[in-house]
Amino acid sequence: MAGQAPSVGTAAPRPRPSDRGRGGARTGAVWGVVFAAPQTLLFALFFLIPVVIAFALAFMEVRPTSMSFVGLDNFETVLGDVLFRRAIVNTSIFTAVVVLFWLGKALLIAYLLDPMNHTLQTFFKSAFYLPAVTSSVIISLVWLWIYHPNFGLLNGLVVALGGDPVAWLGNTSTALPALMAMQVIMGGGSSIVLLSAALARIPRDLYEVAIIDGAGRATIFAKVIVPLIRPTLLYLVVTGTINTFQVFEAVYVMTQGGPQFATTTVVYRIYQEAFQRFNLGVASAQAIVLFLITIVLAAVQFRFLGQNVEY
Amino acid sequence: MTAGTRFDSLLRDMSHPVRPTRTGAVVILVVLIVLSLAALVPLYWMFATSLTPSAMTVRLPPELVPSEPTLDNYRAVLRQPNFFRWVINSVIQAVSITAVTVATASMAGYALAKLPFRGSRTLFWLFILSMMLPFEAILVPLFLVVTRLGLVDTYLGLLLPLMVSPFSIFLMKQFIQTLPSELLDAARVDGAGEARIFWEVVLPLVRPGLAFLGIITFVAQWNSFVWPLVVTRSSEMRTLQVGLVLIREQEPLFFGLQMAAAVLAAIPVIVIFFSFQRYFLRGVTVGALKG
Numbered sequence: 001m002a003g004q005a006p007s008v009g010t011a012a013p014r015p016r017p018s019d020r021g022r023g024g025a026r027t028g029a030v031w032g033v034v035f036a037a038p039q040t041l042l043f044a045l046f047f048l049i050p051v052v053i054a055f056a057l058a059f060m061e062v063r064p065t066s067m068s069f070v071g072l073d074n075f076e077t078v079l080g081d082v083l084f085r086r087a088i089v090n091t092s093i094f095t096a097v098v099v100l101f102w103l104g105k106a107l108l109i110a111y112l113l114d115p116m117n118h119t120l121q122t123f124f125k126s127a128f129y130l131p132a133v134t135s136s137v138i139i140s141l142v143w144l145w146i147y148h149p150n151f152g153l154l155n156g157l158v159v160a161l162g163g164d165p166v167a168w169l170g171n172t173s174t175a176l177p178a179l180m181a182m183q184v185i186m187g188g189g190s191s192i193v194l195l196s197a198a199l200a201r202i203p204r205d206l207y208e209v210a211i212i213d214g215a216g217r218a219t220i221f222a223k224v225i226v227p228l229i230r231p232t233l234l235y236l237v238v239t240g241t242i243n244t245f246q247v248f249e250a251v252y253v254m255t256q257g258g259p260q261f262a263t264t265t266v267v268y269r270i271y272q273e274a275f276q277r278f279n280l281g282v283a284s285a286q287a288i289v290l291f292l293i294t295i296v297l298a299a300v301q302f303r304f305l306g307q308n309v310e311y
Numbered sequence: 312m313t314a315g316t317r318f319d320s321l322l323r324d325m326s327h328p329v330r331p332t333r334t335g336a337v338v339i340l341v342v343l344i345v346l347s348l349a350a351l352v353p354l355y356w357m358f359a360t361s362l363t364p365s366a367m368t369v370r371l372p373p374e375l376v377p378s379e380p381t382l383d384n385y386r387a388v389l390r391q392p393n394f395f396r397w398v399i400n401s402v403i404q405a406v407s408i409t410a411v412t413v414a415t416a417s418m419a420g421y422a423l424a425k426l427p428f429r430g431s432r433t434l435f436w437l438f439i440l441s442m443m444l445p446f447e448a449i450l451v452p453l454f455l456v457v458t459r460l461g462l463v464d465t466y467l468g469l470l471l472p473l474m475v476s477p478f479s480i481f482l483m484k485q486f487i488q489t490l491p492s493e494l495l496d497a498a499r500v501d502g503a504g505e506a507r508i509f510w511e512v513v514l515p516l517v518r519p520g521l522a523f524l525g526i527i528t529f530v531a532q533w534n535s536f537v538w539p540l541v542v543t544r545s546s547e548m549r550t551l552q553v554g555l556v557l558i559r560e561q562e563p564l565f566f567g568l569q570m571a572a573a574v575l576a577a578i579p580v581i582v583i584f585f586s587f588q589r590y591f592l593r594g595v596t597v598g599a600l601k602g
Binding site for chain 2: 035135
């Protein structure tokens with residue numbers, strides 16, 4: 001968007017209203033405050049205050065009628081909680097696998113689409129995008145039905161191929177992989193669009209120079225394409241990891257964290273602690289751990305992937 | 312032009328320096344068809360099951376095409392207690408939040424882009440930082456604030472927290488920043504007030520941005536689940552997405568019913584998607600739809 005910015009330097013110097021004296025600038029500032037006010041007030045009330053409260057509550061024991069300061073007790077409870085640790089492990093596995101395969105799939109599709117006919121590109125982008133506008137609850141309900149142990153579509157296929165039906169969401173060994181597979185198969189729509197746009201921006205001269213230099217497809221991919229779309233990849237890895245780490249709907253609708261906590265994720269654990277057991281102090285401490293993990297993930301990825309990025 | 316080359320140009324971008332061979336293009340086409348079908352078959356299966364009589368859904372092997380299609384499942388959905396309330400609540404949620412977000416975020420975006428005030432840079436960075444923090448991380452304290460305000464299980468409690476949108480402010484600021492300041496100054500010289508400039512100069516020029524923001528906000532709100540789940544209590548206050556889960560809890564074995572309800576909840580966003588396809592497929596780099 002920066003390219004569309006007007007070149008202010010070439011404009012003939014003429015008096016600006018703000019040069020009329022301090023009055024003009026002050027009027028502008030007053031209007032600035034007025035225009036920014038509605039969102040700023042909502043932001044203060046429903047974002048800043050909750051964040052401050054979250055930090056305060058994490059050090060309190062909250063009872064329906066009273067609150068008392070308990071120092072780091074809640075964090076001890078959280079870090080000593082076997083289930084919360086299990087949730088962190090589950091969520092980390094889920095996030096690592098899903099982000100890797102989902103981004104790999106999106107990159108493969110965007111790369112394959114790039115040299116194809118324009119109409120064909122639009123057709124496939126729409127096809128891949130459609131599941132992305134459908135809500136996670138709907139997708140989860142559909143896959144709950146597909147994974148159904150007795151009458152599901154998947155076991156219908158397995159039996160037709162001569163196999164034995166599997167309780168996909170009922171086994172501790174298959175439940176989490178089943179959720180990951182669903183996420184990878186249905187995901188990727190908006191990332192394909194972003195990666196396609198990044199690929200389309202690569203100047204074609206660069207390809208031609210590379211071809212003249214004798215580069216093959218693999219070399220062009222590794223030495224021309226990947227470095228040039230690196231900012232988009234970085235953006236997708238960071239936002240994808242942070243968002244995937246918050247996985248909740250699929251767990252809530254499909255497995256309720258089971259079987260035997262095999263699919264209990266961090267946000268699901270926080271939900272249980274806060275809204276089923278009403279342990280708000282512990283839940284706040286858990287939320288702060290989630291908050292810190294999120295920040296660390298983003299920071300590590302920026303450092304690790306951000307080197308040599310030219311913006 | 313032979314039939315072969317005509318077919319070829321339907322397949323490949325002939326001006327692309329590293330286009331595949333004709334055989335390669337056919338292989339790519341097959342790969343793309345397989346991968347897209349993997350994601351589309353579940354959606355087809357939702358439609359197919361919604362038209363299948365209940366008794367036929369619990370039978371093996373599954374019927375890929377309903378042999379006796381029926382609308383009974385849809386009739387059963389419409390008979391669910393409070394179903395119309397859930398639809399109305401979802402419409403209220405999506406429409407009101409979209410309207411308020413588009414209006415207030417473009418106002419804030421204009422202020423941050425063109426009307427600097429003391430602290431406006433700090434405010435901008437606060438918004439940017441808060442975009443990093445996912446909603447789920449403040450779910451618990453937000454619920455406490457809303458409880459303290461006495462807004463649990465009310466429309467205000469459902470709607471107000473979802474109207475906070477630093478992403479929308481950022482998006483509108485980016486759009487408005489590209490407008491030449493000279494244009495706004497010229498209007499000021501002509502004696503227009505800031506409110507009139509905003510309404511008559513700024514908004515018409517960023518109409519594509521407003522449309523884009525409105526569409527993605529509507530879809531995101533129609534699909535939202537976590538906040539409506541925790542902030543509503545009574546069946547009358549539930550939204551459609553939460554209602555879908557309630558239907559499945561009450562009728563766990565009626566897959567046709569569940570899928571018919573899912574289809575009804577999916578139709579509005581599918582219609583919006585196909586009506587405004589170009590907005591979704593343009594690839595705005597600040598896009599924050601789910602992956």
